Amino acid sequence: MQEFMTAAITLILSNMTVTLFVVGLITAAIISLASRHRHEPGFVSGAFLNQFLLLSVGVAYAYNFLMHSVFGDFTAKIIGWAQSPFQLEVAFASLGFALVGFVAFSRRRGLMVKFVALLGPAVFLWGDAGGHIYQIATTGNTAAGNAGSILYSDILLPFIGFALLWWHGAATRRHETASVRDPEAWSEATS
Numbered sequence: 001m002q003e004f005m006t007a008a009i010t011l012i013l014s015n016m017t018v019t020l021f022v023v024g025l026i027t028a029a030i031i032s033l034a035s036r037h038r039h040e041p042g043f044v045s046g047a048f049l050n051q052f053l054l055l056s057v058g059v060a061y062a063y064n065f066l067m068h069s070v071f072g073d074f075t076a077k078i079i080g081w082a083q084s085p086f087q088l089e090v091a092f093a094s095l096g097f098a099l100v101g102f103v104a105f106s107r108r109r110g111l112m113v114k115f116v117a118l119l120g121p122a123v124f125l126w127g128d129a130g131g132h133i134y135q136i137a138t139t140g141n142t143a144a145g146n147a148g149s150i151l152y153s154d155i156l157l158p159f160i161g162f163a164l165l166w167w168h169g170a171a172t173r174r175h176e177t178a179s180v181r182d183p184e185a186w187s188e189a190t191s
Helices: 002-014 016-032 043-069 070-080 086-104 111-139 149-179 185-188
Strands: none
Touching: 002 016, 016 043, 016 070, 016 149, 043 070, 043 086, 043 111, 070 086, 086 111, 111 149
């Protein structure tokens, strides 16, 4: 049992981006099922998008900031790099993305704010994935922090974020379009 627990904790901590994504899905599902607002247009899609922004952007990049600044030597080692001053630059870029993710998390934020909160990290992650692939191809660097789940999450998480944004945008647009076509709903909304 102790071996299982050690393996589980190692898996969770060494794959924090995947862990936070899964926690976000579970949290959004619980929010959606438990809320009396779940039948409101855009509520469920908004819950999933907001949890993604909170956990997969905000918390994940705050964690990345911490790992590249406070634990820079350790992080460089698991990526298969030598420690470098660029670690601190990555740390502060991550802190910026974390803050934007926390700001965009609110239900009151519009789609454009949420899009921008996804756009910066997407460019960062896809660039990061390209760097990992280059390191694998040119140096054979298959360290845990350069290949495997981190590489896949660098590629896939931005697509998932944009898909959640699209889903939420489509859900809210359908409601707005239906309200405009329904004269009774239109008169209630404008009074």
